[in-house]
Amino acid sequence: MAKHYASSRNAKFLVHEVHDLAALTKHPYFAHHDRESFDMMIDAAFQLADTHLFPYFADMDRNEPELKDGVVKVHPQVKNIIRALAEGGWINATVPLAEGGMQLPESINALGQFIFQAANNSAMPFTGLTAGAANLIRTFGSDYLKQTYMERMYAGEWQGTMALTEPQAGSSLSDIVTTAEPVAEGVFKIKGQKIFISAGDLDALDNVVHLLLARIKGAPAGTKGISLFVVPKKRVVEGKLVDNDVLPAGIYHKMGQKATPAMHLMLGENDNCFGYLVGEPNKGLSYMFQMMNEARILVGITAAAIASAAYHASLEYAKERPQGRRLNEKNPLNPPTLIINHPDVRRLLLFQKSVVEGSLSLLLETAKYADLAHVSQGEEQANHLLMLELLTPVAKTYPAEAGIASVSAGLQCLGGYGFCKDFPLEQLYRDIRITAIYEGTTAIQSLDLLGRKLTMHNGKAGRLYIQAVSETIGEAAVYDALKKYAAALEHELKNLQKVTAHLMEIAQKGDAELFLADATLYMELFSLNAIAWQWLKQGTAAHKALLAGAINQEETAFYESKLQAMKYFFHYELPKTQGLTTRLTDSEVITIAQQKELLV
Ligand SMILES: Cc1cc2nc3c(=O)[nH]c(=O)nc-3n(C[C@H](O)[C@H](O)[C@H](O)COP(=O)(O)OP(=O)(O)OC[C@H]3O[C@@H](n4cnc5c(N)ncnc54)[C@H](O)[C@@H]3O)c2cc1C
Secondary structure: OEOOOOEHHHHHHHHHHHOOHHHHHHOHHHOOOOHHHHHHHHHHHHHHHHHHHHHHHHHHHHOOOEEEOOEEEOOOHHHHHHHHHHHOOOOOOOOOHHHOOOOOOHHHHHHHHHHHHHHHHHHOHHHHHHHHHHHHHHHHOOHHHHHHHHHHHHOOOEEEEEEOOEOOEOOOHHHOOOEEEEEEOOEEEEEEEEEEEEOOOOOOOOEEEEEEEEEEOOOOOHHHHOEEEEEEOEEEEOOEEEEOOEEEEEEOOOOOOOOOOEEEEEEOOOOOOEEEEEOOOOOHHHHHHHHHHHHHHHHHHHHHHHHHHHHHHHHHHHOOOEOOOOOOOOOOOOOOOEHHHOHHHHHHHHHHHHHHHHHHHHHHHHHHHHHHHHOOOHHHHHHHHHHHHHHHHHHHHHHHHHHHHHHHHHHHHOHHHHHOOOOOHHHHHHHHHHHHOOOOOHHHHHHHHHHHHOOHHHHHHHHHHHHHHHHHHHHHHOOHHHHHHHHHHHHHHHHHHHHHHHHHHHHHOOOHHHHHOOHHHHHHHHHHHHHHHHHHHHHHHHHHHHHHOOOOHHHHHHHHHHHHHHHHHHHHHHHHHHHHHHHHOOOOOOOOOOOOOOOO
């Protein structure tokens, strides 16, 4: 049933008919779940979102956090949301049963997070960051850190954060200067400042545990000298909470996601800030990549979810708003038509549907590779991990960039009302903008895709991708109605290979700047291919369901609408690869800085 912010029917279609996630339960690790329990999780997520999140969406935006007398006051509902998510088992959902979690596949957890984010994205970073930070302690931390900090975080009693960014170190984490000076085994004095730390302080919980990157005095320069620390707001001393000299210096006043404070923090101003080393010295950035990769998928989920809320709100509006007449209707005395009947409004809606449901499908595909890696070994596992690595920057970036355009299209459907606070579109438009910036900007993700993911292991990830997409093409090509789309994707896949080979030739000549100058455009090209892949998968599943017959009117409409969105994507979005290909194979250098400044 369609909700105001997300479709439960679409969630179940993707889980069962497109990605067959119940097949994961054949593996012993996930055998305590089944198709029905996945459906129950989805229903429970909607129920929680309906009760604790959706009703507070606008109010939490209008009443943003305040820093007063050293206390960060957040919206009163924050406490209830964290408690509800903890009680629902969503903070430690993927943690093994033996450690108190649900041992839930990452893919089903991602879908639950999608539902929550669609209902109220602005409030969701609290638990998302706590889960990521606690998972990091779980993987790399000592028993002491697990018992003292992690357990309280999974219980939703203490907040977790990811404390990376400094004034001079945003995209470039190798420039981090926060220092750590050893005082005892595994214990360091921390000094420095961190900026933009989401959920970096709050009055709703008793403590905040920062997973913080700093440089041990004397460590090598660059990324090889960065270590990871647990730096609590209050440290535990003989069972008591003691102030740890982490000062909230200010709250950034942001354009969106206002419920979550982004904090400027001063550490060790009074020489009394202690940090506890996680894992080995100088390996911090590689550890942090676990949290960053989880967070990148979560940001993709956030973007797809915000775009979903915008799509459903604008679809509802378009079905109710009368304005103007159909272009072939000449009689001004006839009543106006609903705007959903105008081709341009339908285009705006189809664009949104293709972005939202294409993105969510890619995100589930990506998370499924994490699940498959968990239950496989040897070469099979290595291949799943490579696909996970390859798809992660795409699954972060496409939903963010296309999602921004998609929410804008949703706002456009409402005309002037879209620009006003009476409808949720203006807030969603503000909220989604950050998704292309934090967790690595679009440029950084694109450098990662082209410069790292496609070149590692001699291009193996790219070959695995071609194999996976080719399988989908083969499955679709069996059906006459889908042959045309299968052939189109096959053509696109060859084109992608051609462009990639062209860029790799440049790479081999050793000019990294020339090779990577248009990495963001390459990301667009790759993303269009990946989303077309997801739409062909969805189209095939829908076509099969319609062929099987014996379904009611509502179900028929659901599947026909899927096929229409697939066709839209292939006829309106996919052709954009032509322009991108032209540029990516054009040898004229325009954007590389020259000795003479040409931008004035
Ligand atoms: C609301 C919000 C919440 C945040 N939450 C957190 C958090 O919880 N924890 C945390 O640690 N940080 C957080 N951040 C910080 C965020 O991750 C950074 O803002 C982001 O990584 C970009 O860094 P920067 O702002 O310094 O921009 P810069 O790195 O200065 O980038 C500016 C521009 O230059 C481009 N650019 C930079 N380097 C390159 C390059 N090598 N090649 C091509 N282009 C490049 C960027 O793409 C961007 O367009 C948050 C930020 C915001 C706004």
